Amino acid sequence: MDKKDSEFLKIIQEPETEASGCSEKSTCGSSAGPADMDPEVWEKVKNHPCYSEEAHHFYARMHVAVAPACNIQCNYCNRKYDCSNESRPGVVSERLTPELAAKKVLAVASEIHQMTVVGIAGAGDSLANPEKTFKTFELISKAAPDIKLCLSTNGLALPDMVDRIADYNVDHVTVTINMVDPEVGERIYPWIYFNKKRWKGRDAARILSERQLLGLEMLTARKILVKVNSVMIPGVNDEHLKAVNREVKKRGAFLHNIMPLISEPEHGTFYGLTGQRGPTAEELKHLQDSCEGEMNMMRHCRQCRADAVGLLGEDRSSEFTNEKIEAIEIADVSYDLSAREAYRDKVEETREKERKIKEMLAGLGRGKGLEEEAPVLVAVATAGEGLINQHFGHAREFQVYEVSATEAKFIGHRRVDLYCEGGYGEDDSLSRITEALSDCVGVMVAKVGGCPKKTLEEAGILPIDGYAYQSIKPSLLQWFSEYVEGIRSGKIVPKSSSGQTKIRSGAFTAPSPAPGQIPLAILK
Amino acid sequence: MAYTIVLENCTGCSACEPECPNSAISATADGLYQIDSDLCTECVGFFEEAQCTAVCPIEETCIPDPALVEDRETLMARKIKLHGE
Numbered sequence A: 001m002d003k004k005d006s007e008f009l010k011i012i013q014e015p016e017t018e019a020s021g022c023s024e025k026s027t028c029g030s031s032a033g034p035a036d037m038d039p040e041v042w043e044k045v046k047n048h049p050c051y052s053e054e055a056h057h058f059y060a061r062m063h064v065a066v067a068p069a070c071n072i073q074c075n076y077c078n079r080k081y082d083c084s085n086e087s088r089p090g091v092v093s094e095r096l097t098p099e100l101a102a103k104k105v106l107a108v109a110s111e112i113h114q115m116t117v118v119g120i121a122g123a124g125d126s127l128a129n130p131e132k133t134f135k136t137f138e139l140i141s142k143a144a145p146d147i148k149l150c151l152s153t154n155g156l157a158l159p160d161m162v163d164r165i166a167d168y169n170v171d172h173v174t175v176t177i178n179m180v181d182p183e184v185g186e187r188i189y190p191w192i193y194f195n196k197k198r199w200k201g202r203d204a205a206r207i208l209s210e211r212q213l214l215g216l217e218m219l220t221a222r223k224i225l226v227k228v229n230s231v232m233i234p235g236v237n238d239e240h241l242k243a244v245n246r247e248v249k250k251r252g253a254f255l256h257n258i259m260p261l262i263s264e265p266e267h268g269t270f271y272g273l274t275g276q277r278g279p280t281a282e283e284l285k286h287l288q289d290s291c292e293g294e295m296n297m298m299r300h301c302r303q304c305r306a307d308a309v310g311l312l313g314e315d316r317s318s319e320f321t322n323e324k325i326e327a328i329e330i331a332d333v334s335y336d337l338s339a340r341e342a343y344r345d346k347v348e349e350t351r352e353k354e355r356k357i358k359e360m361l362a363g364l365g366r367g368k369g370l371e372e373e374a375p376v377l378v379a380v381a382t383a384g385e386g387l388i389n390q391h392f393g394h395a396r397e398f399q400v401y402e403v404s405a406t407e408a409k410f411i412g413h414r415r416v417d418l419y420c421e422g423g424y425g426e427d428d429s430l431s432r433i434t435e436a437l438s439d440c441v442g443v444m445v446a447k448v449g450g451c452p453k454k455t456l457e458e459a460g461i462l463p464i465d466g467y468a469y470q471s472i473k474p475s476l477l478q479w480f481s482e483y484v485e486g487i488r489s490g491k492i493v494p495k496s497s498s499g500q501t502k503i504r505s506g507a508f509t510a511p512s513p514a515p516g517q518i519p520l521a522i523l524k
Numbered sequence B: 001m002a003y004t005i006v007l008e009n010c011t012g013c014s015a016c017e018p019e020c021p022n023s024a025i026s027a028t029a030d031g032l033y034q035i036d037s038d039l040c041t042e043c044v045g046f047f048e049e050a051q052c053t054a055v056c057p058i059e060e061t062c063i064p065d066p067a068l069v070e071d072r073e074t075l076m077a078r079k080i081k082l083h084g085e
């Protein structure tokens, strides 16, 4: 095994709280990972929590609502409240000046090192408020140059703003495109304000659509990433969104996010008041599925509030109200760029390792002679969720797996007496555990104290705490190669036999060979 | 007529403010918007539509002030006074 491989085996896992922003893992979507994405695009999206399914577990975004004005009217928006460009009658608690917004960003970024993206998505349209939007970007990029900037827009003003967007290094733009046909559009947009004139009906929709698609083309021509949001309105644009999907893909949008119309009557929107319903979950999924083949679809979108703060799926904005921000002296905000970089480096390390592990697991055992290894038994301390998440001393029972190069098979539970009671261990019960697990070559735990660790080692059971809070099966498979490697390199044998050889005797039953005694001949 | 903003309807979205050719619109102390009737020309001399009305998202909010009826000449004269020929 080369150095690179052995490095990844020493995996460091982020603490769970930092690594997980997603409460329902199963809904995490199918947006692209490195394998099926242009490397240049991946480079840009990998730390963007809204764009990369992988990143949204590690990184956070923040929206600042500095843009209250809008230049169009959408039927799913009640402008007495705030924008629903992100498809939800937006609830922006407070309006921000660019100066206050920049301060808020600094305060949040110092507090939340995962925060890598600042977006402007309301309360109206970011580009209908160009001075406020770009002033905010200017202040942020001066004070916090490592933060990525993004904006959302309805696209009407977009062609005129592309230069400035490029100047401020905005690399992510979201355009809400609900139609490419004015006949559909006139049922979504009652009017637009364009060239000093209010336009209505089909004319309005035609101008809007032309401007949206032109803006999209201009952005992608400059290699600025464009995500397209669409609001699915049953009976209005649901079937039509397939055409939208084709058109935006053709123009280089890299992600298409179809969101359900939200139209509660109490929101007071035109749709809400006229009884236009939103799609069912099945209808939405069906449409997303039928667009899937044509383009990356984003399914982990949480339709966040325009002033959301935090990881997708969580909102910490109440911790950062204007009042609290205003009370902060700018001098008191220590913008610790190096701490933020350190966090990112750590995350990158972890992600790189996880990626390599995935690759390794796929090819594990192949060409390394691992598949010829006899399987071994390993005990796992788990409190559920398929994770190695229990302290050795807290385990009342262990799961035992039979592990080979290609498989980690659950074979049963081992009940043991609770070892840790009141914080100290008893030698007697500890020895009962080693007896109960005597056929195991190792025990995987979230944590294990120094004393039981020693006893386990003496009993020939390797205490394994390097996979804390990770998934059981992949960890076992990966550990297996580490184990074999340890034996091949002599690392495991000397440790377990250093003056303690008597423990090696007995207790080990088939099919697992005693640890430290895997004959090297078999490995060849 | 100069225009006026019905404060009960105004959301304070600020959309009207930059569109006024006469810089007649400004924020009130509580974040809503108001029109200075001495500066408003109803957009005469600039645009066919009153810009504040065209952009305002709330119907019946930027409206001609019934208390300040003025004819086109008066409005044009104001425009010339403010901006020159």
Ligand code: SF4
Residues within 6 Å of the ligand: A070, A071, A072, A073, A074, A076, A077, A078, A079, A082, A083, A084, A085, A123, A124, A125, A154
């Ligand atoms: S673009 Fe946003 S603020 Fe403007 S009308 Fe549409 S949803 Fe409302």
Ligand code: SF4
Residues within 6 Å of the ligand: B002, B003, B019, B020, B021, B022, B023, B024, B025, B035, B039, B040, B041, B042, B043, B044, B050, B051, B052, B053
């Ligand atoms: S009518 Fe025209 S000039 Fe008068 S306030 Fe409105 S935008 Fe300004």
Ligand code: SF4
Residues within 6 Å of the ligand: B005, B009, B010, B011, B012, B013, B014, B015, B016, B017, B032, B033, B052, B055, B056, B057, B058, B061, B062
């Ligand atoms: S555009 Fe209308 S709602 Fe917005 S600030 Fe002006 S008057 Fe008020």
